[in-house]
Each structure stands twice: as C-alpha cells, then as structure tokens.
Amino acid sequence: MTDALVLTEVTKRYGALAAVDALSLRVPAGQVLGFLGPNGAGKTTTLRMVMGITYPDSGSLEILGQRSARKVADRVGYLPEERGLYRKLTVEATLRYLGHLKGLRGPELTRRIDESLERVGLADRKKSRVETLSKGMQQKLQFICTLLHQPELVILDEPFAGLDPLNVDLLERLVAELRRAGLSVVFSTHQMEQAERLCDRIVLINRGRKLLDGTLAEVRARFHTRIVLLEGEGDFSHLADWTGVARAQVTAGQARLELADGTDIDALLHQAVRSVRLRRFELARPSLQEIFVKLVAADTDAAAATAGRERTNA
Amino acid sequence: MHKIAIVAWHEFFETVRTRMFFISLFLVPGLILALVFGADWIAQLTEREAMPQRRIALVDYSGRVTEELHRQVEAHNQANPNRPFVLEVRPPTVDDATIADEVRSGRIYAYLKIPAAALDPPAPASSEPADVLAGPAALERLLSPDSPDACELGRKDQQLQALRELHQMVNAAVRNVRFAQAGLDPTTVARLQAEVPLRSVDVRTGEGGKDDVVVRMLMPFAFMFLLFMGTMQISYGLLTSLLEEKSSRVIEVLLSALSPLQLMAGKILGVVLVGLLLILVWGGVGYYTAQARGFDYLLSGRLLVYVGLYFIPGFLLISAFLGAIGSACNTLKEAQSMASPITLINIVPLMLWLPISQNPSAAWSVALSFFPPFTPFVMVLRICADPDTPLWQLLATQLVLWLAVAGTIWAAAKIFRVGILMYGKPPSPRELLRWLRYA
Numbered sequence: 001m002t003d004a005l006v007l008t009e010v011t012k013r014y015g016a017l018a019a020v021d022a023l024s025l026r027v028p029a030g031q032v033l034g035f036l037g038p039n040g041a042g043k044t045t046t047l048r049m050v051m052g053i054t055y056p057d058s059g060s061l062e063i064l065g066q067r068s069a070r071k072v073a074d075r076v077g078y079l080p081e082e083r084g085l086y087r088k089l090t091v092e093a094t095l096r097y098l099g100h101l102k103g104l105r106g107p108e109l110t111r112r113i114d115e116s117l118e119r120v121g122l123a124d125r126k127k128s129r130v131e132t133l134s135k136g137m138q139q140k141l142q143f144i145c146t147l148l149h150q151p152e153l154v155i156l157d158e159p160f161a162g163l164d165p166l167n168v169d170l171l172e173r174l175v176a177e178l179r180r181a182g183l184s185v186v187f188s189t190h191q192m193e194q195a196e197r198l199c200d201r202i203v204l205i206n207r208g209r210k211l212l213d214g215t216l217a218e219v220r221a222r223f224h225t226r227i228v229l230l231e232g233e234g235d236f237s238h239l240a241d242w243t244g245v246a247r248a249q250v251t252a253g254q255a256r257l258e259l260a261d262g263t264d265i266d267a268l269l270h271q272a273v274r275s276v277r278l279r280r281f282e283l284a285r286p287s288l289q290e291i292f293v294k295l296v297a298a299d300t301d302a303a304a305a306t307a308g309r310e311r312t313n314a
Numbered sequence: 315m316h317k318i319a320i321v322a323w324h325e326f327f328e329t330v331r332t333r334m335f336f337i338s339l340f341l342v343p344g345l346i347l348a349l350v351f352g353a354d355w356i357a358q359l360t361e362r363e364a365m366p367q368r369r370i371a372l373v374d375y376s377g378r379v380t381e382e383l384h385r386q387v388e389a390h391n392q393a394n395p396n397r398p399f400v401l402e403v404r405p406p407t408v409d410d411a412t413i414a415d416e417v418r419s420g421r422i423y424a425y426l427k428i429p430a431a432a433l434d435p436p437a438p439a440s441s442e443p444a445d446v447l448a449g450p451a452a453l454e455r456l457l458s459p460d461s462p463d464a465c466e467l468g469r470k471d472q473q474l475q476a477l478r479e480l481h482q483m484v485n486a487a488v489r490n491v492r493f494a495q496a497g498l499d500p501t502t503v504a505r506l507q508a509e510v511p512l513r514s515v516d517v518r519t520g521e522g523g524k525d526d527v528v529v530r531m532l533m534p535f536a537f538m539f540l541l542f543m544g545t546m547q548i549s550y551g552l553l554t555s556l557l558e559e560k561s562s563r564v565i566e567v568l569l570s571a572l573s574p575l576q577l578m579a580g581k582i583l584g585v586v587l588v589g590l591l592l593i594l595v596w597g598g599v600g601y602y603t604a605q606a607r608g609f610d611y612l613l614s615g616r617l618l619v620y621v622g623l624y625f626i627p628g629f630l631l632i633s634a635f636l637g638a639i640g641s642a643c644n645t646l647k648e649a650q651s652m653a654s655p656i657t658l659i660n661i662v663p664l665m666l667w668l669p670i671s672q673n674p675s676a677a678w679s680v681a682l683s684f685f686p687p688f689t690p691f692v693m694v695l696r697i698c699a700d701p702d703t704p705l706w707q708l709l710a711t712q713l714v715l716w717l718a719v720a721g722t723i724w725a726a727a728k729i730f731r732v733g734i735l736m737y738g739k740p741p742s743p744r745e746l747l748r749w750l751r752y753a
Contacts, residue, residue, distance in 0.1 A: 053569045053735065070573055078570030082735075084563030089328075100320045101571035145567065 002065070004029045004153045004184035005050065010059035012045055012208075019045040021208035022059065027153075027186055027201070032179050034195030034202040035188040036288075038296055042208040043188040044081050047157050050186075051078050064153055074103040077151035081158045081188075083142050087131040091122065091141060094130060095148060102149035116144040120170070136167045143171060147178075154178055156187035160194060172198060192288035204292060206299045212291070223291050227284040228268065230255040234276030242271055317572040321580025326587045329551050339592060342543055343599035350603055364396045368423035368476070371413055375406045376430035382490050383428075386483040397479070399423075417468050424469040426480065431463035432488050433495065529609050534671045534698035537621055538663065538691050540596055544589040544625070545632050545660055552585045552633050553649045556640035565734050574731040578641075579723075582633045589629050620697045620708075627715045628690030631722055632656060638726035642733035642749075643740045652740065656687075663691035674700040683711050686718035725750055 005027040012020040020042040027033045037043050048054045050061060052069035064072045085094055095113045099105075104112065117123045120140040125133060133141065139162075146154065159175070160168050175198050178185050189195060195202055195216075202219060204212035212219060230236060236255040240248035244263030249256040259268070265283065272278055329335055374380045380403055391398040402422065404413065413425045458464070465484055467477070490500045559565050568577055604610045636653055643649040663670070663682075670679050674696040683692040689711050696703050732749040733741070741749070 048566075048735070051570055052573070053566065054731075073571055076570070078567075080563075080566035080570065082563045082566050082737075084567070086558075086564055087562055097320075097324055098567065098571065101317055101568065142567070146570075 002029050003027060003062070004031075004064060005033075005186065006062040007046070007050070008060045008062075010046070010049060010056045010061060012042075012049060012054065012056050018208050020049070020056070023205065023208065023210055024059075025203045025210065025213060027184055029152075029184050030182045031200040032175070032185040032187070032198055034199035035186055035205075036190065036192065036195055036202055036292060037188070037205040038190055041205045043205065044157055045208075046205075047078075047080075047155055047186070047188060050155060051076070072153075074149060075152045077146040077149065077154040079142060079146040079154075079156045079159055081161070085130045085138060085142060085145075088129060090127050090129055091117070091133070092126045094141065095145060098145045099148050104149055112148055112150075116148055120144055120174075135162070136164060139163060139167060140170070143174065147174075151183070153184045154186070156185065158189060159187055160189060160191065168194075192292050196288050202288070204295060206296045207303060209299075211295045211299055216288075219288070219291065226259055228257045228259060228265070229280065229282040229284055230257065230272060230276075230278065231280035232272075232276045232278040236276060238275060239268075239272060242268065244268060317576050318580040318583060321568075321572070321577060322583035322587065325555060325581050325584025326591075329555070329584070329588045330591070335551075335588070338547055339595055343596050347599065347603065350607075361396060365398070367398050367400050369400045369402055369421075370480070371404050371416060371422050371425040372401045373404050373406055373408055373413070373425065373427045375428060376433055377406075378433065379428050379487050379491055382487040383483060386487045390479060390483060394479075397475075399480070399483075414468060417470060420470070424467055424476075424480070426468075426484065427466040428484065428488065429463055429465065432465055433491055435492075436463075529604075529607075530612065531668075531671065533609075533612055534695045535667050536600055537694045537698055538667055540593045540600070541625060541628060541690060541694060542660055542664055543596065544593045544629065546657075547592055548585045548589040548629055548633050549636050549653060549656065551588055552581065552636050553640045553646060553653065555581065555585075556637065557643065557646050557649060560641070560644065560734065560737075569734070574734060575727045577734075578634075578637050578727055578730045582630065582637055582723075585633050586626070586629045590625070593625065614701075617697065617701065621694055623712065624690040624693050624697075624715070627712075627719050630719045631686060631690075631715070634719065634722040634726040638722075638729040638733070638746070641726075641730040642736065642746060644737060648740045659687045660691070663688050663695070666692075667695055670695045671699040674703065680707065683707070684714055686715055689715045689718075 003026045005025075007023055007025050009022045009024055010020055011018060011022050023042070023046060025033075035043055035046070045054070049056050050063060050069060052073075061067065061069075063069050064075055066072050069076060086097075089097070092113060095116070096109065099109045099113065113126075114123070117126055120143070122133075122137060122140060122144075125137065130138060130141070143159070146156070156175075159171060163171065172194065175185060175187065179198070179200075187198075199216055201215050202212065203210060214222070230239070231254050233253060236250045236253075239245065239255055239257065240250050244260050244267070245257050246260040247258040257268075259265070269281055272281060372380060372383065374383075380401075384401060387399050387401055404425075416422050417425055465488075467480060467484075469476075493500045493503050559568070565577075572580075601610065601613060604613060635656060636649075639652045640649050643652060666682070670682070670692060673679055679692065679696060682688050683696060685692075693703075693708075693711050697708075729746055729749050733746075
C-alpha cells in the first residue's frame with residue numbers, strides 16, 4: 001500500500017521555540033488519521049507545512065508522492081483552522097471562485113456545486129450572501145468548499161471546533177463517507193471520542209514531539225490489558241497478593257488490579273473463580289481520552305522537571 | 315500563471331462591482347468637469363447680481379484730480395452696471411477721524427485721499443537715469459505705498475475686486491493729470507505705451523497664436539494628478555480587500571489552492587487593472603475636456619505611450635509595497651498608519667510639480683527621477699514639459715523603476731507569506747525586516 005502522506009523528521013522553529021520537533025508520521029492511502037494533541041502542541045503548524053503554506057526548517061515531506069503540496073494542490077482538500085469565507089459573496093459565487101482555483105470549470109463545476117449543496121441541505125441558499133447564513137451553515141459551506149474538487153487526500157484542521165451537536169453529527173457522517181469512498185483523511189482534534197469513532201490510526205503529539213503513533217487497535221492493545229476490574233462476593237484481598245499483580249486497590253466486593261508485564265490473564269481468571277463468587281471480570285479498556293491525558297500530563301511534567309533542573313544548574 | 319489570472323479577475327470584478335468604485339469612477343471626473351466648466355458659470359452668476367451703489371468720499375488735496383476721476387468712475391459704471399461707484403467730494407480740511415468714522419459706521423463705502431505730491435513723482439537722482447529707462451523697478455523704490463506721498467484708500471471690507479478697480483481708476487486719473495501737466499496728449503501716450511504683441515509658436519505642432527501657456531503648465535500636473543488619484547484608489551482597494559480576506563480568515567482557504575506569491579501577484583494585478591480602468595476613464599474625460607477647449611493638439615500619441623510606460627510600473631511598485639503592509643496588519647487603521655510614508659512620498663512630487671515642469675532638465679530634476687518611488691511622477695512631469703528628454707534617461711529610469719518593482723515584489727512576497735498568517739499585534743518595521751530573512 002502506498003502512503004498518501006509521509007513526514008520524516010520534520011522540524012519547525014520559531015525563534016528558540018521548536019513548534020514541531022523532529023516529527024515523523026505516515027498516512028497510508030485510504031486511511032483516516034486522527035492527529036491529536038492539546039492546544040499549542042504543533043498540530044496546525046504541522047498541517048500548514050504539509051500544505052506548503054509554511055516550510056520546515058529541516059526534515060522532508062512527501063504528499064501524494066510529491067515533495068511539495070503545491071504540485072498536487074488540485075488533488076488535496078484543506079480545511080484550515082483559521083477559516084472563513086467572503087462575507088459579501090453569494091454561496092454559489094464562493095464555490096465557483098474556489099472551484100476555479102482548484103482547477104474546475106464549466107458544466108462540471110456547476111454540476112458539482114449543485115450536488116454538494118444538495119448533500120448538506122444548502123441547495124435553497126445558493127443565491128444567498130454568505131453573511132446571511134448561520135454559523136453552522138457557513139461551516140458546512142466551508143466543508144464542501146474543501147471537497148468540491150474531489151480530492152484524494154483531505155486535511156481537516158479542527159473540523160469540529162465550534163459546531164453544535166447536530167452539525168458535528170452531520171460532519172462526522174461526511175467524514176465517514178469519505179472513509180468509505182477510500183479517501184485518505186487527516187484530521188486534527190483534541191476531542192478523543194471523535195478520533196475513536198472515526199479513525200484508523202492516531203498520532204498524538206505534545207510540545208511538537210510525537211508521543212504515540214499507531215492504529216487504534218494497536219494503541220488500545222498497548223494500554224488496556226494492564227488493568228483488570230473484578231466484582232463479586234468473597235474476599236479479594238489474597239488476589240492482591242497473587243504473583244502477577246503489581247498493584248491493587250481492594251474494597252468490599254470489588255478489586256482493581258494492575259498487572260505486571262507478561263502476566264497471564266487466563267491464570268488470573270482461574271485463580272479468581274476459585275477464590276470468590278465472581279460477577280464481573282473486566283479487562284479495562286482505557287478510553288483514548290485517558291491515554292491522552294496520561295501521556296500528555298507525563299510529558300508536560302517531564303518537560304517542567306527538565307526546565308527546573310536547567311534553572312537550578314544555571 | 316493561470317491561478318494568478320483567476321485571482322486577478324476575481325479581484326478586478328469584485329472591486330468594479332462595488333458602489334465605492336462606481337462613486338470614485340464618476341465623482342472625480344465630475345469634479346474636474348465642474349472645476350473647468352463650472353468656474354466660468356459661477357463667475358457669470360456672481361457678475362449678474364447687482365450690487366448697491368458704493369459711495370466713495372474723495373479728498374483731493376490738489377483739487378486737480380477730481381474731474382478726471384469722475385470721468386474714470388463714469389466709464390467704469392458704464393462698463394460694469396452691476397458694480398457702480400459714486401464719488402462724494404470732501405474738502406481737504408476734513409478731519410481724518412470724522413471721515414474714518416463715516417466709513418466705520420457704513421454711511422460710505424470708502425474714503426480715498428489723493429495728496430498733491432501724487433501728481434509730481436520724485437525724480438530719480440541724475441546719476442541713475444539709465445535705471446529709470448530700464449524699467450519701472452527703479453521708480454517703485456521711490457514710490458512705495460509706505461511713503462507719505464502715497465494715496466490712501468480706507469475701507470471696512472477687504473474685497474479684492476473693488477480694490478483693483480479703484481486702484482486702476484486712481485492710477486489712470488492721476489497719470490492722465492500728470493501727462494496733461496507735462497504737456498503730453500494722454501491718447502498719444504497710451505498709443506505709444508501699447509503692449510508689443512508676441513506670438514508664441516510651437517514648431518513641433520505648428521500651432522501658434524493660441525493662449526495655451528497656462529494649459530501647457532497645467533497639463534503635466536493633470537497627468538500627475540491622475541497618477542496620484544490612481545495610486546490612492548489602488549492603495550485603498552488593495553488594503554481593504556487584503557484586510558477583509560485576513561479578518562474573515564479566508565486567506566488560508568485560498569492558500570490551500572495557490573501559493574502566497576500567486577495570491578499576492580493576482581491581487582496586485584487585479585488592483586492595477588482597476589487603477590488602469592480608472593485612469594482610462596478619467597483620462598478620457600480629461601481628453602474630452604481638452605478637445606472641447608481646443609487643446610487636444612498638446613496630447614501626442616507618443617506622450618500617452620510614455621505616460622503608460624511609467625504608470626504601470628508605478629502602480630506595481632506601490633501595490634507591492636502595500637501588499638506587504640496589508641498582509642502584516644489586521645485592521646485598516648493599522649495598515650493606513652503604516653502606509654502613511656507612501657502617501658507622503660506621493661505628495662512630495664505633487665508639491666514639486668511647478669519647479670520640475672519649469673526646469674525638466676535641471677540636475678536635481680534628473681536626480682529625483684532616479685529615486686524609484688518618485689520616478690513615475692517626476693518622469694511624467696519631465697516628459698510632458700520637455701518631449702526631448704534624453705533617451706538614455708528614459709531607458710535608465712525605466713530600468714531603475716523595473717528593478718525596484720522586482721525587488722519590492724520579492725520582499726513583499728516574503729513578508730506576505732509570513733504576515734498573512736499572523737494575527738494580533740502588527741509587526742514593527744524591524745520585525746518586517748526579519749521576516750525577509752525567513753526561508
């Protein structure tokens with residue numbers, strides 16, 4: 001499988017600050033990548049470099065097999081975080097102008113404008129000025145502007161920010177459609193539930209550096225097998241002393257066990273069944289949210305500690 | 315290249331459609347036409363309105379001017395029935411304060427005192443008769459308005475036309491009396507002093523005898539004014555459209571389809587087209603006016619070509635500069651204050667038009683034309699004033715100008731690329747320079 005997007009050791013500095021620090025990632029064609037990270041992690045900077053709006057100080061980029069997004073501009077759709085439209089233009093004129101810029105023309109362009117407006121329920125607002133549309137409608141319009149030229153790779157920077165639940169739902173369905181249609185999609189977000197629902201892969205960055213990279217399944221596998229939740233009747237305390245358990249919290253009728261590496265879960269289950277009347281035995285699946293919070297907090301603490309040491313040394 | 319054209323056309327079309335553009339398109343030529351044709355009309359209108367008789371208290375200390383002055387006033391009243399004067403003779407014994415009070419109270423319009431010495435101008439010292447013959451300057455030194463021998467006109471208002479008319483009548487009356495005293499016939503004197511006619515012929519156009527000195531002087535100004543107005547329009551148009559795109563956050567959407575350089579080039583091309591359309595319309599109106607007044611022979615095709623050759627890079631230079639500024643700012647106010655040097659630069663040649671068009675080949679005129687921001691203005695002035703501007707200067711200034719255009723566009727593109735994505739505080743000039751070094 002070819003890759004739609006490959007970043008190799010990409011770095012971008014603003015003065016002393018490394019906004020993006022030796023970041024590598026790849027998006028296989030036809031997959032949806034969730035690009036996660038807290039505010040200020042370097043997501044927008046990365047996506048701008050991908051789009052060729054700013055340039056990396058070092059490292060290399062490959063987008064749809066080319067070194068520069070400029071060469072494939074007509075095959076990429078980009079919805080920036082800082083997005084807006086001409087207030088005085090009509091919906092149709094907006095789509096027509098942006099369509100022209102993406103290399104569409106003539107009856108083909110007209111057909112796609114009508115189709116797209118139909119799809120998001122804006123067909124009756126074709127002749128309205130953009131400024132008369134509600135915010136949600138404007139965001140839908142921005143979204144179809146991004147997709148009008150039927151790109152192979154779609155890059156969405158915080159596409160769900162500021163949308164009401166109804167529109168979030170609509171956009172999620174549109175993203176899911178893109179995925180079914182076999183497009184490659186990168187979208188940045190700091191909302192983990194969306195990433196869980198929509199992505200094949202996720203990349204988590206903090207302070208410009210990658211903390212996590214893998215398919216959703218890989219990421220879960222890496223984090224979820226360590227904790228077992230038990231409920232039932234009987235004494236759980238001797239389970240806490242079992243060899244494979246690293247740490248345990250035991251309350252009346254409940255236990256939360258953190259397992260050591262390489263512990264056989266089947267053996268634990270046998271042990272538990274023998275000692276207590278078990279009503280629940282659950283491998284806890286930490287939500288992406290939890291993983292995110294944990295990793296980012298740890299990374300940020302480490303950074304603070306390093307900075308503190310440097311200050312002390314100085 | 316194609317995307318530049320799409321942006322340029324969008325920019326042009328969207329600007330031309332606005333009400334603001336429509337207004338500036340017709341307002342400016344409307345004002346010009348109103349100035350040219352309306353001034354006469356207003357002058358006629360004021361002439362037609364009749365003034366009340368203005369009474370002048372005349373104190374003629376010699377008693378010999380009164381009769382002649384009466385004749386002059388009569389002649390004036392006949393020629394200007396709407397602005398009549400009446401003389402009231404007062405004895406030389408009249409009290410200065412009384413007569414001033416009369417004027418102050420408004421009973422009479424003015425008093426006029428003609429001392430006896432006025433009839434006998436002082437003779438120049440015998441050592442300098444040559445001076446006197448050479449011109450009136452030597453005599454004027456002896457006859458200043460501050461001397462006790464000067465005539466005196468006392469009024470409440472400072473109306474210029476009345477002053478001129480009265481001065482002229484006093485002048486004529488006193489001179490005629492002087493001639494009579496010297497035994498000269500005033501008619502003979504007038505005949506001998508008649509102006510020597512001089513016909514000014516332009517050997518290039520073969521036109522002559524027309525009273526076109528003022529028009530020739532104003533024509534370069536008209537061209538420069540066109541350039542100035544076009545520049546202002548371009549500045550305003552480019553800054554508003556850039557800042558609208560920036561504040562509505564549409565810029566980055568556009569940047570996914572085309573490079574910052576293409577975007578900037580398209581916008582600049584668009585506004586330059588708007589500017590050219592404007593000056594084409596305004597220039598057309600100007601040409602029509604010149605034709606209506608019979609001065610179109612002054613506008614040769616060659617001249618218009620040269621003007622175009624300097625207008626286009628001039629517009630490009632300014633819009634590249636403003637593109638950089640507009641991209642770095644967030645509000646029109648910020649951008650306008652940062653662009654104020656440009657406005658100042660445009661005003662300097664506007665103030666220098668007279669010295670430059672009168673001395674188009676002077677060393678400093680030539681020097682100014684090699685300073686790129688001035689080049690279009692100064693060269694248009696010089697070419698209008700002197701069609702024989704040396705070819706090397708034309709070529710060299712074009713070269714300098716286009717080099718400056720290329721350099722400014724290069725720098726502007728760099729600043730544009732950084733500035734267009736910057737929100738918040740506008741950058742200081744030092745930060746702008748640092749942006750130039752960004753890759």
